[in-house]
Each structure stands twice: as structure tokens, then as C-alpha cells.
Amino acid sequence: MKHLSLILERNRTALYPDVTGGTAAEGFPVKQKMKGKRVNLLGLLSFFVILGFLLIVYLGADILTGTLYFNYHHFVKKLQNSITPIEHSEHFMISAFLDHRVDRAIRVISIIRRDSLQPLYCIYHHYYSDYQVVTAEVEIHSDHFGFPFGAADVLCRGPSTQNASHVAVSTNTSISYSMDFLPVRNRVPTETFQYNFTICISSLFRNYNNALQFAQTMEMYKLVGVQHVVIYNTSCGPDLEKLLQHYQREGILEIVSWPVDQFLTPSAGWNSQKHPGDLHYYGQLVTLNECVYRHMYQSRYVLLNDIDEIIMPYKHANLPLMMQGLQQKQKNVGVFLIENHIFPKTQFEESHKYRRPEWRNIPGVNIMEHIYREPQRPHIINPTKLIVNPRYVLQTSVHSTLKSLGEVYRVPFNVCHIIHVRVALQGRLSKEQLLVDSRVWDFEDQLVPNVDRALQSAGFNLYDHSSFTQATVLE
Template sequence: MEYLPIKNKVVRESFKFNFTICISNLFGDYNNVLQFAQTMEMYKLLGVQHVVVYKTSCGPDLEKLLKHYETEGTLEIVSWPIDQFLNPARGWNIKRHKGDIQYFGQLVTLNECIYRNMYQSKYVLLNDIDEIIMPYKHSNLPSLMEDLQPAYPNIGVFLIENHIFPKIHFEESGKFKRAEWKNIPGINIMEHIYREPPRKKNYNPTKMIVNPRKVQQTSVHSTLKDFGGSFHVPFDVCRIVHVRVPLQENLTKEELFVDKRVWDFEQELVPNVDQTLKLSGFLLDGVIRVISIVNRSSLQPLYCSYCSTEQVCKTVDTDVQIHSDHFSFTYGASDVICKGEHMQNATHVLITTDKEGSVDHKMEYLPIKNKVVRETFKFNFTICISNLFGDYNNVLQFAQTMEMYKLLGVQHVVVYKTSCGPDLEKLLKHYETEGILEIVSWPIDQFLNPSRGWNIKRHKGDIQYFGQIVTLNECIYRHMYQSKYILLNDIDEIIMPYKHSNLPSLMEDLQPAHPNIGVFLIENHIFPKTQFEESGKFKRAEWKNIPGINIMEHIYREPPRKNIYNPTKMIVNPRKVQQTSVHSTLKDFGGSFHVPFDVCRIVHVRVPLQGHLSKEELFVDKRVWDFKLTLIPNVDQTLEFSGFL
């Protein structure tokens, strides 16, 4: 017989999750995909990080969605094959629902979930799969509990009233009757804003937000044994939005209350649901996005010619979306959006100024990428470096940076190259042959006069910094389904974990703590190349004649400048980014998180920003030295293979 491990032996005061939802039970062929996606995305916006589902069975479409959320890390699926041992009832009323045990063992799973998450989660929400515990006077659950818990410090059980929004009554305007959701199985909660009044002389059932460490036994609508008692949260503070069959079928729409609370979240909820449905394979995006460079001051109508495998081509209008960050240069990054019928069958696309579709077929059509949504990726971490131009020849720093990133867990580096110095060219060829480096040819100087900086007053030209924003966006889309994470940083920057040994372990902590976040902002910190470490221990004779900076000699870090924004670079989930700039995204799904300086920061050895500071006014930061035993021989070997040593 199989022994069970004993859990909860260690009492904890800090928790992995702030809010966990326990959903029980999933059985039969339940296939309500749209409502489940909307509920999950709503709970993310409300601050929930962890959802537990006890699953006996479900419909095939919902199975796909569950796998998406499980892969994402938000959902924990507990296998619950109770029907292999008992004849479980499909309800709670034994007169109406025959069987051995109530509602597929609902009470067992609720109690198991409380104990499972007792020291994992600060709070646990006990509710059904089609219910949303919705704050009405707070923007999210954390702010709700920040008010409730201090007001009732001993209470461990907060009872939330259930209110029915009948699925038979629809909002009249049809503003959320979206074509994109037409064929998605399930209920669209956005269409149901009519709420039943409380039933006279009938108990209005509740669900709960509980402190799991204060609950010994629970039922469905209240606890059976707890420490500290319960508090019935006022209806106007928080209530359950429960879209389902009506309980009071006799009521007309005019006798119901209008309750549009869900609509308050539409700006984030709708695109997040769309993104989830796309990633789960339910929505085929009827849009082709062509990342482009346009003249902002003289836009002309553009048209999209797209062709299928049968060489059938159509020409449609486009929507040109100019990125908001262009630094006032004449040319800027844009997305040329093509919308038309049967775009999911298109294989190639061409942007043209010819509306009639008489396209010169000698022109080169672009292959359409990212048609297949993937949940597994070739690379865990990819770096996008833009842009390499001029006679940049910093061989030693580039080799040290590449070898450092290998030690940190990066498998793939992409460089957009216009030109570089002859020595660096040799090193690039070595890394390209090795397989870690992808070089994308970027001859932008053959078409425009690119600026060598971002400040148009100091760096004249047609487009900012050799089209940096264009290449960053192109790199994100190029690797959207190739890489789990993408690092967006410059060629002389190292995104360095300070509390973890590498990037995978950093993200294994950060992502579960912030499951909805797709953009992690990392502070840039300058290590002036003018200040050298005194002992000279890394002033190696082997590197004396190698062109470039030896980052091992520069351990002095500038302090943050007062009242000046400290720029960031990013680690992103590329599937959650629609448009990016250099230091932050412009459009994303899920928001961003500023990673604390002591957890991760950028090591950036370059000319000083605060050149007036003496060495004594700088901080000593020897983090790079932690890798010396492996880093130095790896750099030596690379330089040897590249013909420098």
C-alpha cells in the first residue's frame, strides 16, 4: 500500500501566494471555455496568483484551456478520479441527485485544498468554477483584505454573498457580443449585467475568503470548525458575480438590478481573454502584422497583398499603427495591420501602395510567421542585441559578456548587424559557427541616414539609433514561439542576478510570484571604465593585446542619480508583448514588474555618467568575480578558437 507523505510540518509566516482559489469539482463533459477564461483573467486582475482545480473529467475544449493555464503556471490541476471508487452524485440534494457521496466529494476537496495550501497561501477563496468574488469598493482583493483584516483582526473566515446574474437576460447594446468569441464554447459573462434581487425569506448562500491556518473543517457555504469566527462582508463591499441559470425565472428584466461591475475591467480583461484564447488555439488571429519603418510626416495609403498556398492573392486596406516612441525622428517603427478574409490560410504578404492589386510579382513577398501557437520552446532565454554599426571593435568585452551569459543560462543571442570592426567580425563568426549567435543582416544605412543616438538634437539623422526600436520589435516577434523569455539589452550590458546563481532560477522565483506579469524591468547601473580595481589581479597578460574593455577590472559602481530616472532594460515573455520601446514596453498583456535592485540589476561597463565622482564615492560591486573560475578559462578558449590567442 502507498503511504501518504505528511505535510504542514513547518509553520510559516510568509507565503508563496497571496491569494489561492480552490475550485471543486470538475466532472462530466463541462466545456464552458469562455466563462472559465473570463473568470481566470478576471481573477488575475483582482490579484489571484494560484488556482487549484480538482478534476475528474471535462469537455475536450476546456481540456485545452486547462493545459494552457497549467503551462502558464497559474493553474494547479489535482487529479480526482472519485468515480473509479464510488458513484458520486452530481448535486447536493440526495432526493434529486442519487449517489454515494455529495457532488463528486466536494466537501472532501475543499478541505483538502485548505490543508494543501495552509502554508502556501495567505488567503484561500472557496468558490465554484463559475463564480467571481468581486470587490465593489476596492480595485482588487489585496486592497479589500488590507481593509477587512485589520478591522477584524481575529477573524479567519469572511463570508461573501452569492448573487445570480441570469444567463437568459442579455445586455441590449450588444457591445460585448464580439465576433471573436462567437464560436467559443460557453457563456460570455460580459453580456449579462442583470442581477436578481435577494429572495424574500430565503437564505442567500455565501462563499468564503479564508485564512487557511484558522480553519479546521469547512462545508461549502460556511466553515464547520474554525478559530476566530466569521464575518459576513456587506453586500455593497464585496459580492459574488455568478452568471448561471436563473433562480427566479418568474422575474422580468425590468425587475432585475443593473450591475456592470465587470465592465470596469474591460480595457484589460477583453485583450487578456483574447490573448489566452489565441495561445490556447481557440482564436485564429485574422490579422497579419508587418513590422515596418514609415515616414511619419508623409504617410500614404498602404495596401496589403496576401497569398495562400494555392497562390491565390488578395489585396486589402491596412491600418498603420505608428509606435508612440520615435524620439521625434522623421522615420519610426510602425505596425502595418492587414485584415481580411481567410487570413489564417495566408502564407506570404507584401505591403504595397497599389490598391488595385496589380503587384509586381518580382517584388519579394514576406513569409508569414507565428502561425502555430506553441507552449514549448526551443530556447529558454534569448538575448536581442541591437544594433551593431560603425567600426565597433570591443572584442574582449563582447567575449566576456557572451561567456557570462552562457554561465547565466542563455542559449541564444541575436545581433542586428549593420557593420563592425574587423576583429569583432572574427569573434562573431566564431559564435555563429558555435551555434549560440544568430546574426541578422541590417543594412539600414543603404536606405536611410540613421542616427547614431537617440537624442535628435545631438544625433542628426532620419531614424533613432540605427532603427533600434524596429529591431527590438522584430526580434520579439521573430522569437515569439522560439524562446520562453527574451532579454532586451545592449551589447555591453549584462542582466545579472544577485540572489540567484543564474537566470532560470531567478525566473523560477519571479514568475510564480507574479504569474500575470510578462515584462520584468531591470535597473541599469554604470560601472565606469575609467576606474580600475587596484590589485591588478585581472590585468592579465593574455588579454593585453585584445581590443576592448576588460570588465573584470571595473568593480566600481556609480550610485543612483538623485531625481533622475534610472533607465531599465527588460526580461520579457514575448507572447505578452505587442509593442516595445527601449526601456519599457508600449503595449503588453499583463503589465510589468520592477525587479528590486538587490535581486537583479544590469552590470554596464562604459564611460561614466557621473564623471565627477571619485573612486571613493562609488560602490564596490564584485559580482562578476563570483564567476571567475569558469568565466576566465571560457573566455581564453573562445579567444583562442577565434585566433586572438
């Protein structure tokens, strides 16, 4: 028993050493042991005090009318929401940017109900500094296509806007605890860009599932020099979702959640008479402007086009070489207009050499099979999409900018034009009346295996032809 007691005592003192480095069994008095415990408690208390302070700094505490308040719920809400209602109004905030070109005003990209515009106010602050309240200037974009809601800029001009870290738009000048603030981006301008070319794809909706064309388009863009693609996603089909996740993991794709249908009834088209709703084409004009400002200091150039369009260089091997040549001759140009040309998806090349069995089970359009282009129509100017220097753009529409700095240049058709595989515009034309344009075939040696790898990485079985899911295609 004596030996057992000694063993137990040794185990106890080994497990619970005194903070001085010795143990109670080694003869330290009980008073010293209690002192060590007090030191432990003080150390633990100090740790939690420091941890609490760091959490407050990290999660966002505000000093409001002399009271420190901390609202974790609103912090999480700020991070997750891409659309924020403005209290006591029918309007919405999207995102906020410091505009160094316009007196360092804060520009809040917004959705405004055009017939219900009341006075609005900007409330901004720099972390724990005092709040500033100024009257907002509201600029509703001229292109709204007759819909009740339109893209708009809410401009906040006031003292020390260049130091603001957060901003809110309000219908009154009072500050409430429930108010949602947006972080102010683009606070530090830079001439060093993370990307040379970024593509902004305005919105996916109605379970769009054109997976094969999307994979081919993404791989084609990588071959011509694009490093970054941004998609505003309302909804898409299950096959396209797999590809979105693949490209997001790969690092080339940024997906911005765009739940506009939870706040408004968006139109599925541009014509308010044919496609009624609250807002043009699922907020296309809003997302295009948001994307330009989001990449103001991240990307040298931004391409504004649809998911089924490829802005294709014809005289140069890739986009960097093309833009280098264009910019050398057009030094003051910040907006380049690229003609859109239709390749009817109902006309197939006759050899069927790209009708590959590996792609038979992938829903969507195979752009390699559609090399027939509609001819130019007399007295009709083709619509355009854009390559822009985002630092030159103040407001943009779909086919042209609304407000910009510098000059605008329409790129010649033989230098660059858009390959747009979709339903025909000149549907009465026979195949013989169409023009052969097989530019995509120039990339086949790399494009075909790259598409295969992307599809397989996304989880598609290229050798299972037992089922087929029809694609939903935006016309």
C-alpha cells in the same frame, strides 16, 4: 586480328548493355535495342519533368491572373533582404508575422516615414491560392524620438489571414510581377520552446570592435543560463567579426544582416538634435520589435539590452532560478523591468589581478577590472532594460514596452540589475564615492578559462603582445 575484333566487341557490349538486361552481342535484335533506347529517353524525360516540377514548388511559383510565373531572382531576394522597400513610397517592410492574439491579423514590422503616409494595402496569399487585397492599418509607434522615420506595424485584417503564407505591402491594389512578398512567420503557435532565454542586441554599427568585453559578456551569459543571442549587424571591426563568426559556428549566436545605412541615413544616437538622421539609433526600435516577434514561439523569455550590458541575477545563481522565483510570485506579469547601473570604465580595481597579459593584445574593455558602481542619484529613477515573455508584448521601446498584455513588474535592485561598463554618468565622483560591486568575480573560475578558449578558437594569439588595436566603444 580476329581475336582483337572479339575483344573490342566484348568491351563495346559490356559498356553499352541493352535495357532488357542482355547485350546486342548476345543475339538481341536491333529493333529491341532501339526500343530500349526509347525507354531510356522516356525515363530521362520523365525525370526532368519531375525535377522541374519540384523546383517550381520549392522556389515558389505563383498563379497570377491565370498565368504561371516563376521568378528565381525575387525568390533569392526575399531570402537575403532584411529590409524591403515598398514600391512608390518612402516606406520599408522588414518582416511579417501572424499575430494569433489580434484576430489572427498579419503584422508586418515596418519603417514608415511619418510625414508621408499614404493609403497602404496588404496583398496576401497561400502559395498557389488566389490573392486577397485588403486595406492596411498602420500603427506608427509612439516612441520615434522626433526622427522622420519610425518603427511601425502594418496590420492586415481580412478573410483567411490565418492561412496566408506570403504578404506584400503596396501603395495600390494592383498586383505586379516585380512585387516582393515576405514569408508569414509564426503561423503555428506553440508552448514548447527551443530556448528558455534569448538575448536581442539591437544593432552593431560604425565598426564597433570591443572584442574583449563582448567575449566576456557572451561567456558570462552562458554561465547564467542564456542559450541564444541575436545580433543585428550593420558593421563591426575585424576583431569583433572573428568572435561573431566563432559564436555563430558554436551555435549560440544568430547574426541578422541589417544594412539600414544602404537605405537611410541612420542616427548614431537617440537625440535627433544632437545626432541628426532619418531614423533613431540605426533602427534600434525596429530591430527590438522584430526580434521579439521572431522569437515569439522560439523562446520562453527574451532579454532586450545592449551589447555592453549584462542583466545579472544577484540573489540567484542564474537566470532560470531567478525567473522561476519571480514568476511564481508575479503570475500575471509578462514584462520585467531591470535597473541599469553604470560601472565607469575609467575606474580600475587596485590589485590589477585581472590585468592578464593574455588579454593585453585583445582590443576592448576588461569588465573584470571595473567593479566600482555609481550610487543611486537622489530623485532620479534609473533607466531600465527588459526581460519579457514575448507572447505578452505587442510593441516595445528601449526602456519599456509601449503596448503589452498582462502586468509590468520592476525587479528589485538587490534581486537583479544591469552591469553596464561604460563612460561615467557621474564623472565628478572619485573612486572612494563609488560602490564596490564585484559580482562578476563570483564567476572567475569558469569565466576566465572560457574567455581564453573563445578567443583562441576565434583565432586570437593570446601570447603575442607585439601589437594592439584600439577598440571602438559605443557610449
